Amino acid sequence: MVKAVVLGAAGGIGQPLALLLKANPLVTELSLYDIVNTPGVAADISHISTPAKVEGYLPADDGLKKTLTGADIVVIPAGVPRKPGMTRDDLFKINAGIVRDLANGIAATAPKAFVLVISNPVNSTVPIVAEVFKKAGVYDPKRLFGVTTLDVVRASTFVAEIVGDLSLSKDVVVPVVGGHSGVTIVPLLSQSSHPLPASVDTTSLDALVNRIQFGGDEVVKAKGGAGSATLSMAYAGAEFASKVLRAVKGEEGIVAPSYVSLEADPVGAAALTKELGTELAYFSSNVELGPGGVVKINPLGKITEAEQTLIKAAIPELQKNITTGVTFITEAKVEEPRL
Known part of the structure; x- marks a missing residue:
């Protein structure tokens, strides 16, 4: 049940x-x-x-x-x-x-x-x-x-478009790390399960990264102010929820990017922190799921120089975002009781 x-x-x-x-x-x-x-x-x-x-x-x-x-x-x-x-x-x-x-x-x-x-x-x-x-x-x-799954869904779809076969969308796997807004969204296209065609030059690659990072803006603009990415987000949310439920039911080997506290796996966090070169309280990386939730936070692995630059650009924004959330609770004003 x-x-x-x-x-x-x-x-x-x-x-x-x-x-x-x-x-x-x-x-x-x-x-x-x-x-x-x-x-x-x-x-x-x-x-x-x-x-x-x-x-x-x-x-x-x-x-x-x-x-x-x-x-x-x-x-x-x-x-x-x-x-x-x-x-x-x-x-x-x-x-x-x-x-x-x-x-x-x-x-x-x-x-x-x-x-x-x-x-x-x-x-x-x-x-x-x-x-x-x-x-x-x-x-x-x-x-x-x-839930950062929408970034992954977008990356898979956009790569399939460039490859020229949308039927591959469900099979394309692109790790997306960092966070879930703007420059904190870092698609590791070098690790895509389906490599980009050799015809994709640096300019085209930059445009693809930008589209993945700011795909939400594309939807907001297309809806003319009448809404944001609701349907694709619902799909992504349901996909991630399904993976969590499958893992809870005992299915093994389920790995998906998610924005989690690095406290969830101190060993994995240590390896990831070494790669990042700085400590962060939260980060989205490939996470192995199990009956109790997070089993392992995986490292970034081998990435390109361009992807390293994207990671460096993401870190200050992530630090700011995390601090904003934490201080909203820890520094909240407590009203004095009225007598």
Whole structure:
């Protein structure tokens, strides 16, 4: 029996994500939560002919607690999507409080659940969840993941386009490391399972890297301000959730990039830190999954000089993003009680 939870289930990512989880044969119960419309979304999805039982809750009457009770895996797409002209800092100011409040709910009701964070900016929201869990005394770095799978999905698709055969999209594997925004997204194209054609010159390679890093901007622009990457993100989130569930069920050898705390694997972290040349609290690298979550954080391995330059450019931004998330919780002002 597996209970999956989607927090933010009535939104642009949440609805298709809930649909895909309902279709996952590993999920036997699906619990949905949002501030509006969740009962309707749950009723709609519940009619799909798959075994998972579906329930939807609103904040009233301890809705969050009811949603999370008995949860095995919690996926968080809640928050406001990025709009044209909106900076990462703007997005953080809006979504940080939402993620904090949901993390408090998880800490209180489902502290042993695997938590998959989609809410942007992931580089900062994952540290927020971690700090909330630390304050509650329930932090397990092996069970907390930032979902960076969309970067991997994009890289696979774009490489297949360049190779000239989109049917290869599901087979192309490109490790994407670093973080989950802009320059922190570092595709290791030299390690692609399907090498790029010899005709791809440096200019074309740079353009491909830029497209992977800023693919979200491409979608925001194409939607004309009406939304961001919701459908592809839902697909990516469901793909990663499925890998976590398969690993929990005992399937071995599942490796996927994810933005995790390096505390999850001190030995792997030491090797990765040596490669990076600096210490970071969080980083996205190929992670081996197991029944307890993170089993091993893999090193970067052999990379090109150009990829080393991309890593160096990513580190200062990652450090800033991580600090922003941590300090949002650790330096939060505590209001004096009113007498």
